[in-house]
Amino acid sequence: MTSRTLKRILIGALAVGLLTLVVWLNSRRTTDAFGAVETVTVKPGEFGVEVFAVGEIDSEKSITISSGLKEEGKIVFLIDDGSRVEEGDVLVRLDPTPFEQIVAEFTSKVNEWNALVAAQQQSLEWEKIQADREVLTAAYELEVAELELQKKEKGDGPLELSRLQSIMLEENKKFEDMDGYIKDLVELEKKGYSNPLEIEQAKERVKKLKDASDAATRQFDAFREYILPTQIRTAKAKVEKSKMIIEQTRKAAGFQIGKAVAELDKSKQEFTAFSQLLEEARNELEKTVIRAPQPGLVVLKEAFRDGEMRKPRVGDSVIQNQPIVFLPDITSMMARVLIREVDLHKVDVGKPSEIRVDAYPELVMEGKVSFIGILAERRREVSGGEKYFKVNVSIRESDARLRPGMTARVRITAMEKTARALTVPVHAVFEEEGRLFCYAAGPRGIERREVAVGAQSEELVQIVGGIEAGDFVCLSRPPQRIVRKTKYLEPVRKAH
Structure with a gap:
């Protein structure tokens, strides 16, 4: 185990311990004649909304190089995979003899x-x-x-x-x-x-x-x-x-x-x-000489050749429009990620983002959301039928070490942090009767209160009405028999 890895583990353990302590200090158990309900104190604090996603690094401007010959051509020269090229450099030579x-x-x-x-x-x-x-x-x-x-x-x-x-x-x-x-x-x-x-x-x-x-x-x-x-x-x-x-x-x-x-x-x-x-x-x-139309990094395109999935090599035959080389422009990179459907409303084009790659943990890059897909898709490796949307995050200043296909971890700032936002845990808000409620616990018992919410993060939801600082809210729905009354934000109209 390296010293860097050990350092990460210690920092992570310390963070978990501090979080546990904060939760313990902000929560207590209220006991009454009907049982115990865990609560948390409502108080203002720093709050922001962030969306996390994992994806891959890709080039914003990439070109697929293919054969433009009308007839079949035979590769007699092929540039090495991973080579850096400038505009005009030779990528592929096809046998010119018949032509x-x-x-x-x-x-x-x-x-x-x-x-x-x-x-x-x-x-x-x-x-x-x-x-x-x-x-x-x-x-x-x-x-x-x-x-x-x-x-x-x-x-x-x-x-x-x-x-x-x-x-x-x-x-x-x-x-x-x-x-x-x-x-x-x-x-x-x-x-x-x-x-x-x-x-x-x-x-x-x-x-x-x-x-x-x-x-x-x-x-x-x-x-x-x-x-x-x-x-x-x-x-x-x-x-x-x-x-x-x-x-x-x-x-x-x-x-x-x-x-x-x-x-x-x-x-x-x-x-x-x-x-x-x-x-x-x-x-x-x-056309038997294929040159790079732009600077980039050569990625040989995999395809079925001779009954196997492999990259092209000298001696292979190619037909018109058959991809040979993928040429991403590494001076303009982005991260392609999938955002959960439930988080889509938090993400807009232009939102600031932070991008990290597993290959270089110390590398932190700034970017912004540049594209949001319009079609939902399901991930095969995720069960439950949850849907995702494609999101592209452009990297402001690309690093020369980035390569297409690297694992990217993206943090999108959906809402900038505020110093005094009133928040409660997400699981302290319940949807009932088409309205949102919190259960406030006090000396005289538990009261169901309708609340107005604002932004929501993975763990917290902003309260903009119905609950005040200093109140205690239940972290789970209490039994109905111990709920003393319901308080609505607006009077409920009774049907005549």
């Missing part, structure tokens, strides 16, 4: 589609240039055809028609002049001036001029009625054909460009899809 292979495969695909996209972009530009050239050529042909039509309608056509008309008129005039000359020779012959040879020669010339005049007339008529209109219609047809060709060229160019754009878009989609897959694969590869 590196996927990244390499998708990288190759992305490069292939990227090269194809570049080639198709050049092809598209060439198609655009080719289309522009063909459209410009067709437009040039249309312009030439329109100029040819204009030339036929307003240029060469009218000029040729005018030339042929001039030739026709000239030939007609020659014929008419020669024909008149013959007529003059005939008149002279009638007058006696006969020249048969000249007349014969003139007739031959008239015949030739007549043929030339008729030919010129026919040529003029043919050009005006048939040749020129045909040439104009031909030029117009060429214009329409050129218009049709330019329209077809534009459509064909649009089709070729559209086809090239569609192929390029498809390749871009494939490139984008594989780029996304590559990004996801890289993210998965990054």
